[in-house]
Amino acid sequence: MMLKDQAALVTGAGAGIGQATARLLAENGAAVMVADWNEDAAKATAAAIVKAGGKAQPLKCDVSRPSEARHAADQTVRAFGRIDILINNAGITRDSSALKMTPEQWEQVLGVNLSGVFYCSQAAAAHMRERGYGRIVSASSVSAFGNFGQANYSATKAALVGLTRTLAIEWGRYGITVNAIAPGFIKTSMTDAIPQEQREAAARRIPMGRVGEPYDIARLYLFLAAPESSFITGALIVADGGQTLLH
Numbered sequence: 001m002m003l004k005d006q007a008a009l010v011t012g013a014g015a016g017i018g019q020a021t022a023r024l025l026a027e028n029g030a031a032v033m034v035a036d037w038n039e040d041a042a043k044a045t046a047a048a049i050v051k052a053g054g055k056a057q058p059l060k061c062d063v064s065r066p067s068e069a070r071h072a073a074d075q076t077v078r079a080f081g082r083i084d085i086l087i088n089n090a091g092i093t094r095d096s097s098a099l100k101m102t103p104e105q106w107e108q109v110l111g112v113n114l115s116g117v118f119y120c121s122q123a124a125a126a127h128m129r130e131r132g133y134g135r136i137v138s139a140s141s142v143s144a145f146g147n148f149g150q151a152n153y154s155a156t157k158a159a160l161v162g163l164t165r166t167l168a169i170e171w172g173r174y175g176i177t178v179n180a181i182a183p184g185f186i187k188t189s190m191t192d193a194i195p196q197e198q199r200e201a202a203a204r205r206i207p208m209g210r211v212g213e214p215y216d217i218a219r220l221y222l223f224l225a226a227p228e229s230s231f232i233t234g235a236l237i238v239a240d241g242g243q244t245l246l247h
């Protein structure tokens with residue numbers, strides 16, 4: 001059990017990649033705080049983990065609110081006695097071509113995808129520093145390299161690279177590694193909104209010949225969250241089936 005006796009906070013864990021990650025961390029021995037702004041979804045994920053013999057608690061949390069992010073980290077420590085792992089997975093899209101994008105679309109996406117990662121990281125690191133150990137992994141995206149209709153989303157996912165590298169520099173001295181992952185096209189409710197023919201065309205452009213599944217990304221989160229990954233920090237690891245090699 002790679003994560004025996006460890007505790008993890010996973011945001012956006014009610015669905016998609018976050019749900020798969022919460023389950024995989026629990027299968028590997030971690031107690032998991034299943035945080036999502038959709039309370040029912042958080043409860044369902046936590047219940048599935050407990051039913052499978054793992055340890056988990058649900059938590060309603062909107063990561064874009066500093067007080068809720070702080071509460072999520074504190075609650076993880078209260079419930080499990082510690083916080084070893086933070087998976088900054090919560091993210092949203094509010095797509096529009098740039099000329100039509102409203103201030104609300106811009107600000108909502110920045111609030112969740114960028115500010116949320118900062119608030120949760122700051123809250124978790126305050127606890128991790130005390131114990132001299134931590135693993136923080138955040139969801140960037142291949143859209144960080146630019147994507148039509150995603151000026152807001154792309155800006156946040158690119159900004160996470162600078163944030164990740166800076167936190168890695170500042171918190172290495174506390175035994176905390178900080179990394180980001182850049183998934184390509186992964187089949188979740190986020191991408192289910194994309195029309196069928198566009199999804200099929202995307203799959204044809206991927207060298208591995210398929211779109212990704214949530215567990216393809218959960219396994220990368222697990223790898224970076226493991227104690228053994230102690231010499232990897234400030235990295236951005238792409239997991240896209242080779243999609244961006246052809247750009």
Ligand code: NAP
Pocket residue numbers: 011012013014015016017018035036037038041061062063064088089090091092112116139140141142182183184185186187188189190191
């Ligand atoms: P998803 O299926 O939409 O799941 C995300 C979960 O996070 C949902 O339960 C969502 O609730 C929740 N959430 C959204 N905003 C939140 C907030 N402010 N606080 C707490 N929870 C919140 O998304 P996914 O596809 O698994 O994506 C997970 C992460 O990977 C995101 O950061 C995304 O940007 C990134 N990513 C995904 C892909 C992909 O192809 N799927 C590719 C690259 C990167 P609601 O559903 O109610 O909003």
